[in-house]
Amino acid sequence: MPRPGRNTYSDQKPPYSYISLTAMAIQSSPEKMLPLSEIYKFIMDRFPYYRENTQRWQNSLRHNLSFNDCFIKIPRRPDQPGKGSFWALHPSCGDMFENGSFLRRRKRFKVVKSDHLAPSKPADAAQYLQQQAKLRLSALAATGTHLPQMSTYNLGVSQPSSFKHPFAIENIIAREYKMPGGLAFSTMQPVPAAYPLPNQLTTVGSSIGTGWPHMYSSGMIDTATPISVASSEYGAYGVPIKPLCHGGQTLPAIPVPIKPTPAAVPALPALPAPIPTILSNSPPSLSPTSSQTATSQSSPATPSETLTSPAPALHSVAVH
DNA sequence: CAATGTTTAACTCCAC
């Protein structure tokens, strides 16, 4: 067993499952798909813990990619030579970390045959995702920088408007985690009245450098990662937030439930508040860059504004 | 040959 202590928290194992980590990596890419090597890279960049014992965790990670239906393989196109396929998240894996823990999902995502809203067969999903990737790229090219909010999943395929990716970064960073080994963030962060809801849309970057000792914000990783973390468009892990919003998918003004209701989504009530409105609210004091100097225990992280009202559960695509 | 991908198995941990 590795000895805890003496080193910084950065050396501790992040409270994420490999599935979470992989999903983060995939989500962080503009095309929402990455080759294996890039997934490795993403994880090692963000989490120093994974810079060691690479054989071990990379094997585990590959196991997860193959084993879990939520990951689909996308063949390289002829113009994308290289080894291995791209990996993407299945468009329908909308409900996984519903219990608020990214260490443990409640249900393993399994492709559901009856799900006609999104491709169910891996091959279909792959084709679908590749198409989406193209769209993203073209949108990217068109805008020059960031993808428009309404560009991806709602195109072509009638994705439920309430579809919420389980790994949407705003879900991830907004949580208070149950830390393994009793290492609770609540000891490091003043916790508001109640345990933060899984769906709280806390401010982008609020977790960087505050309660996340085991990871580096991209800004401090290496200069080879030219992500402007100072921008409110980037959240934890240096993950660009906007693209993570899964196209079309606007962040509702109310918290997005991790656990959808079984009832097939008559969509949330019209939610006029688009993502940028929410994301751009990040208080300057919580900018990832500024937090770099505060990585140590000192300054209590102010949980940014939270949306506390629990939202109704949404439809789950996971088999029960 | 190394990286990638698949599969099986044993194990721990946690929710129910």
Add this chain to the structure above:
DNA sequence: GTGGAGTTAAACATTG
């Protein structure tokens, strides 16, 4: 206690 999720290890196949 049980079942399921996650981790780790290992063997093996495939591919560039």
